[in-house]
Amino acid sequence: MPDTPAPEQYSPRWPDDTRTPPPSVGGERETLCAVLDWQRATFELKCAGLPPERLSERAVPPSTLSLHGLVRHLAGVERWWFRIQFADEDVPMLHYSDEDPDQDFDRLDGDVYEAFALWRAECERSRRITEAAVSLDETGIRRSTGEPVSLRRILVDLIAEYARHNGHADLLREHIDGSTGM
Template sequence: MTAKDYTPLARHIQLASASERTGRPELPRTGGERATLTAFLDWHRETFALKCAGVAADRMSEKAVPPSGLSLHGLVRHLAGVERWWFRQHFAGEDLPTLHYSDHAPDQDFEWLDGDVAEALALWRGECEHARRIVAAAPSLDATCRSLVTGKEMSLRFILVDLIAEYARHNGHADLLRERIDGATGF
């Protein structure tokens, strides 16, 4: 492929074929907004799972890019909390405790890595499943909730786009962490 052939579209086509190789769902090229947004979010969730796959439990907690406090284990805990916060606590209004967060220790998702990695992954996957059910049950992407922090109204559409951005950002972090741990890249 020449530099002329390397366009954003060509990169997207490469990502689609990578989806086939990794078992991630193929991203839709047509379809409705809900199907497109949920497919992109699930693609990013699965990308994150692939970045964690095959890493020994004792290496998941390595803070491999000094001076950063990020680790794959911390990202798993953080993303479980993010899923719960946005979909269950905000959008569905469930009265649940936050995960891996308190006012006196706001960074415990990244700092308190004494828990079992397999349990953290199971919790994250469980929160993703709850989120999928909530999104599927919503009457439309225009359904709203109020921010628990600001009180401002927000739509399910806003939450889905925000979560896609959250995962994209953290998948970049996970990419660097995984490369540092064992050299694996390109999921």
């Protein structure tokens, strides 16, 4: 046991934090899935309690980022990686076209709560696809190259995607109403 004492000051927690912490010890699939779910829950927590118009606020000009745009983007990311590339489902992409690639952030039409419902549904579909996979070594096809991509790599990439956008959500939320926390 090291002699270094535990710090007394920790990063402040978000009020009303109901997230389930990922396990400190566990298998690879359990750990990756728990960390991804924790990142998803973190994003939802950063958006909680704001009225729709504040969720759509582009709070850090000149950036077009908003919490509403981020949830639209993340719904599309879930669908793209798990349903289209890994499971090879024939479903349309969300909030994207080659002619209008930034519509997830630029076009905030539609109901914010419906955007969150769609994102939650895509997350649940992603969980079911992951659970159905026999192994993290199973592969889908990366559409940009035609090369295989493992479920393991997809989970790691999604964790990184959420971590990056949770940082954006931190800044947006702090600017909108001063709320901070881990």
